[in-house]
Amino acid sequence: MKKYLVVICLTVLISKAAGAQTARGSWMAGLSDAMAVCRVSVPGTHDSGTAGVRFPMRHYARTQTLSISEQWDAGIRFFDLRPKLEDGKLMIYHGPADCHLGFEEALLTIRAKLEQHPTEFCIVMSNSAGGGQTAVDMTMDIINSLFPSGMLASFTARMTVADMRGHVLFIHRNSPSSGVDYPGTVAAGWPGNGSSHQARMVSSTGNSAGLWSQDFFTDGGRGNYLDSKWDMVTGMIRAFASAPEGVWCINHLSGYTGSGISTNINRNARVTNARLLEYLGNHKKPVGIVSMDFPQQELIDAIIFLNTFAAE
Numbered sequence: 001m002k003k004y005l006v007v008i009c010l011t012v013l014i015s016k017a018a019g020a021q022t023a024r025g026s027w028m029a030g031l032s033d034a035m036a037v038c039r040v041s042v043p044g045t046h047d048s049g050t051a052g053v054r055f056p057m058r059h060y061a062r063t064q065t066l067s068i069s070e071q072w073d074a075g076i077r078f079f080d081l082r083p084k085l086e087d088g089k090l091m092i093y094h095g096p097a098d099c100h101l102g103f104e105e106a107l108l109t110i111r112a113k114l115e116q117h118p119t120e121f122c123i124v125m126s127n128s129a130g131g132g133q134t135a136v137d138m139t140m141d142i143i144n145s146l147f148p149s150g151m152l153a154s155f156t157a158r159m160t161v162a163d164m165r166g167h168v169l170f171i172h173r174n175s176p177s178s179g180v181d182y183p184g185t186v187a188a189g190w191p192g193n194g195s196s197h198q199a200r201m202v203s204s205t206g207n208s209a210g211l212w213s214q215d216f217f218t219d220g221g222r223g224n225y226l227d228s229k230w231d232m233v234t235g236m237i238r239a240f241a242s243a244p245e246g247v248w249c250i251n252h253l254s255g256y257t258g259s260g261i262s263t264n265i266n267r268n269a270r271v272t273n274a275r276l277l278e279y280l281g282n283h284k285k286p287v288g289i290v291s292m293d294f295p296q297q298e299l300i301d302a303i304i305f306l307n308t309f310a311a312e
Contacts, residue, residue, distance in 0.1 A: 024075040027304050029119035033162035037169075038209070038248045040161065041306040042123065043299075044078025044291040045071055046254035049092035052100040060263055061097030063254060063293040068101075068109045075300045077122045078250075078289045081106055083139055085131025090138060093129035103139070107146050114151060114166055121153070121164035123289065125187075125250075127173035136174040140182045143170060152183040155201065157209030157246035171201065171250075185209075193217055195232045197239070201248060210247040212240060212288075217255045225257050226271050233272065234279065241285035249288030253295075269293040277302055284309045 031040065045064055048071060053062040066074065083090035083103040090103035110122060126143075128135050143152075153159070153167040170184030182204050189199040191213055199211040214236040219225040233251060240249045253272045256263040273295060280287075280302045290303055 024300075024304075025073050025113075026117045026119050027075055028077070028121065028161070028165070031161045031307060032310070033160060033165075035161045035307075035310060036246075037121075037159050037161060037164050038157070038246060038288065039286045039310060041287045041303050041310075042077050042289045043075055043295065043303040044080065044123070044250075044289050045076050045295065046080050046252055046291040046293055047082060047094045048076075048079040049081055049099045049101045049106055050094050050097070053094065053097050054100065057097040060260065061094040061099075063094065063265055063269075065294065068106050069113070072110070072113045072122075074295075074297055075304055076295075077120065078125070078291060079106075079110065079122065080125045080127065080291060082127045082129040083131075083135060084129035085135035085138065090131075090135065090142060095129070104142060104146060107143065110168060111147060111151065114168060118166045121161070121167050121169070123169045123171060125171045125173065133177055136172075137177050137180050139172075139174075140176050140180050143183055144181060147183070154205070154207075155185045155203040155209075156207050157201075157248075187211055187213070191215060195236060210244070212236060212243065212247060212249045213252075214250070215252045217252065218257060221257050221259070225255065226268060229255050229268075229272060230275055233276065237279075237283070237285075237287050240288050250291060251288060252291045254291060254293045265293055269295075273299050280306065286310060 047063040048068060050062045051064045051067050082093055084093040092099040092101040092103060092106060114120060126139050151167055153164055153169040172182060172186045173190055175186050176182045185201040185203045187199055188202055194216055195214040197212045199213050200208050201211045202208045214232050216229055216232045219228060233253060236251045255268050256265050258264050273292060277299045287306060
């Protein structure tokens with residue numbers, strides 16, 4: 001019954017705005033223009049470009065089976081892209097694994113989706129996978145060359161859905177060289193393998209906001225990782241439910257145990273994703289950005305569904 005209720009309410013959310021092309025491809029059409037972006041519950045993917053990882057590295061590094069385009073169509077609006085400089089070109093990598101996807105190709109897909117769905121917006125996190133400062137600066141140059149200025153969001157802590165429609169907001173895990181123009185914001189003070197309420201999002205124009213982030217991705221096989229991870233995931237959800245105005249949140253469900261080709265990414269995702277789906281059945285507050293490995297459609301829909309409570 002719960003599953004059908006979510007589907008029905010998701011359809012209601014979409015139907016609030018005329019011209020939505022598909023329920024999930026344009027689900028943001030039903031959001032209020034006045035809603036703060038930081039309070040939108042946004043389903044996202046961790047290492048979004050890994051669908052193309054090939055054998056044998058797929059057992060170690062693949063976290064998605066859907067392409068960027070397919071993820072958009074499923075309702076994903078946060079993409080985690082990790083470019084590495086290789087032979088003069090930025091390619092998407094996950095650690096040492098080649099995802100056989102160009103950074104430009106991924107961005108062009110996102111641009112096309114925004115052009116096709118003007119009611120939508122998306123958030124892209126860039127995180128260099130190799131190539132030093134040259135790769136970081138090249139990342140900024142490529143973004144600025146591929147997106148017209150009118151599609152690049154100007155960041156403020158309390159930016160609204162109306163401000164973001166048809167735009168992409170970039171959040172960079174790496175700081176560019178002095179003088180390099182970067183779109184969006186830099187995430188300063190990212191906690192790494194842990195959880196923090198101390199990070200900041202800082203734009204090139206000096207606008208900033210608090211960033212609460214949870215990215216506990218491994219315990220090195222030393223303990224009961226899945227339970228510890230779950231405590232951090234739910235701890236961030238509960239805290240963000242009453243966060244001060246203007247605070248942003250990125251909560252990673254992703255994680256691994258073991259090493260080599262035995263990282264248990266699939267198993268960990270199945271357990272944590274199932275736990276979150278059940279948990280959200282009794283949750284009626286925003287969760288911010290939730291970044292996932294192998295998210296099932298029902299979980300993506302459940303995160304989107306949380307926005308109906310904000311609309312009431």
